[in-house]
Amino acid sequence: MVLKISKRGQIPPFIVMDVLRAANRRQAEGKEVLHLELGQPATGAPAGVIAAAHQMLDSDLLGYTEAFGILSVRERISEYYAQLHDVSVDPERIIITTGSSGGFVLAFTAAFDVGDRVAIADPGYPGSRNILLGLGIEPVLVPTGPETRFQPTLELLDKIDGKLDGLIVASPSNPTGTMLDESELQALSDYCRDRGVRLISDEIYHGITYEQPGVSALRFDNNAVVINSFSKYFSMTGWRVGWMVVPTDLLRSIECLAQNLFISAPTLSQYGAGAAFDCTDELNANVARYAENRQILLSGLPVAGFDRLAPVDGAFYVYADISSLTNDSEIFCRRMLDETGVAATPGTDFDQGRGNAYVRFSFSGPTAVIAKAVERLQHWTAKTG
Ligand SMILES: Cc1ncc(COP(=O)(O)O)c(C=O)c1O
Numbered sequence: 001m002v003l004k005i006s007k008r009g010q011i012p013p014f015i016v017m018d019v020l021r022a023a024n025r026r027q028a029e030g031k032e033v034l035h036l037e038l039g040q041p042a043t044g045a046p047a048g049v050i051a052a053a054h055q056m057l058d059s060d061l062l063g064y065t066e067a068f069g070i071l072s073v074r075e076r077i078s079e080y081y082a083q084l085h086d087v088s089v090d091p092e093r094i095i096i097t098t099g100s101s102g103g104f105v106l107a108f109t110a111a112f113d114v115g116d117r118v119a120i121a122d123p124g125y126p127g128s129r130n131i132l133l134g135l136g137i138e139p140v141l142v143p144t145g146p147e148t149r150f151q152p153t154l155e156l157l158d159k160i161d162g163k164l165d166g167l168i169v170a171s172p173s174n175p176t177g178t179m180l181d182e183s184e185l186q187a188l189s190d191y192c193r194d195r196g197v198r199l200i201s202d203e204i205y206h207g208i209t210y211e212q213p214g215v216s217a218l219r220f221d222n223n224a225v226v227i228n229s230f231s232k233y234f235s236m237t238g239w240r241v242g243w244m245v246v247p248t249d250l251l252r253s254i255e256c257l258a259q260n261l262f263i264s265a266p267t268l269s270q271y272g273a274g275a276a277f278d279c280t281d282e283l284n285a286n287v288a289r290y291a292e293n294r295q296i297l298l299s300g301l302p303v304a305g306f307d308r309l310a311p312v313d314g315a316f317y318v319y320a321d322i323s324s325l326t327n328d329s330e331i332f333c334r335r336m337l338d339e340t341g342v343a344a345t346p347g348t349d350f351d352q353g354r355g356n357a358y359v360r361f362s363f364s365g366p367t368a369v370i371a372k373a374v375e376r377l378q379h380w381t382a383k384t385g
Contacts (some may be wrong), residue, residue: 011130015349019333023343034373036361037343039174039317041235042369043286046279049236049272056271065267067258069096069243073274077243080277085216093245095254096265096273100204100229100242104131105261107225107244110253111166111198112137118166118200121152123319123351123358125174128202140164143353149178150310150319154191167192170202171214172314175350175360177205179313182215189220199224204242207233208287209314210294223247230269232315234276235286241269290316293363293370300374301361305381316364319347323357325381333359340376 016037023033044050056062068074074091081089097103104127112118114136120129122141132139140160144150150173157167169188171180180188185201192199201217201224217224229242242265246254258264276283297318301309308321326332329346336359337343347358363370 008134008136011133012126012352014126014130015330016345019337019343019345022334022337026337026341032341033337034340034342034369034376035365036363036370036373037345038364039232039315039362040237040364041232041286042365043235045234045236045239045272046276046282048275048279048282049234052275053268053272056268060267060271062267065096065264065270067255067262067264068094069265070267070270070274073270074243076274076277081216081218081245084213085219087216087218089218089245093248093251095244095246095258096270097242097244097258098262098265099231099240100202100227100244101127101131102240102262102265103227103229103242103244104128105135106254106257107200107227107246107250108132108135108137109257110246110250111200111225116165117162118168119152119157119160119164119197120168121150121170121173122353123150123175123347123355124168125170125202126349128168128170141353146308146310146321149313150176151178151180151184152188153184154187157188157191164195164197166198166200168200168202169217170204172205172209174205174315175317175345175347175358176310176319177312177315177317178310179209179212179214181212182219185215185217186220189217189224193221193223200227201225202227204229204232205315207283208290208316210291211313214314218245223249225250230273230276233283233287234273234279235283236269236272236276239266239269239272241265241273289367290363292367293365294318296367296370296374297361297363300371300378304374304377306359306377316362318361318363319350320359320361321357322347322359327356329356329359336377336380340373340380342373342376 206214230236310319347355
């Protein structure tokens with residue numbers, strides 16, 4: 001007898017994980033791999049976080065915390081908003097989550113019902129789109145391109161047929177690294193407020209910016225749901241800890257969902273996260289390394305024939321238009337890995353329609369690896385034409 005399997009899990013894979021598998025296989029055969037596929041810092045958590053975690057391991061029971069997290073950490077996050085964004089956020093509205101991924105699950109489940117429609121830029125982070133799909137919420141893809149720095153605009157939203165229940169923005173974005181400036185974010189925020197559309201602002205790459213600092217949606221609207229994480233700027237991917245700021249109307253729903261789905265975010269990670277805000281020297285040194293890597297790619301990739309690059313305002317990605325080199329980015333990435341050892345992510349992970357014309361290079365790794373990858377690519381394209 002065939003047993004029932006829910007449609008909920010029948011969502012696209014995260015292709016970058018498939019690339020990682022191929023890269024690891026190559027490494028196991030003793031061949032070199034230059035990892036430019038995964039978007040995670042090459043550094044571990046800062047020393048202050050490790051010290052705080054050691055101290056808590058030795059002294060604390062590390063039981064559950066309340067569902068929204070340790071109050072002193074939520075207060076520290078509130079201070080961060082006052083210091084960096086000049087906005088006052090009641091710690092009661094700050095929720096510590098199991099990474100921003102856990103934040104998405106809680107926010108989407110609390111705010112939207114099955115069949116609701118949520119707009120999201122295409123290309124965009126596959127996790128947001130696929131979590132919506134898994135929950136039976138319709139992602140309404142907003143096709144964006146270089147004309148709008150791959151970000152949604154009022155004009156693009158006006159072209160959507162039918163009512164929207166939500167809009168997700170990500171600035172800086174993954175995969176493009178492009179940002180919304182203050183007036184653009186404000187315009188989108190006003191659009192949402194005027195039409196009763198729930199705004200969800202993914203601010204996970206704040207802190208990793210090269211031209212202007214990231215602007216928080218909280219500057220314009222206390223009703224925005226803001227998602228953030230300790231994974232990127234704070235260099236703590238595997239600690240699985242992030243946070244959300246939520247409007248008061250969603251607080252109780254999210255609390256009930258969090259209690260039942262997760263009980264609480266990992267306690268040791270929460271203590272570590274509380275110490276992360278005092279580690280800015282170390283964290284800013286990481287950002288200086290990303291800036292150096294970015295420069296190496298921006299000057300070296302065009303020489304290798306990757307000459308149509310999205311403006312890298314922030315994050316640690318270069319999104320390259322490779323339509324002059326291939327019409328199949330997955331085959332292209334496989335060949336690139338086989339022939340040069342450089343692992344990168346095909347654009348199809350982020351844009352199922354037009355992604356075959358793009359590849360994403362992540363420059364979160366060590367500078368020597370990025371420099372070597374550029375050199376290899378230059379030789380490769382010189383040889384293959
Ligand atoms: C835009 C964006 N949002 C969310 C996430 C999820 O991160 P985490 O769950 O580690 O906080 C990522 C991870 O790459 C991302 O790029």
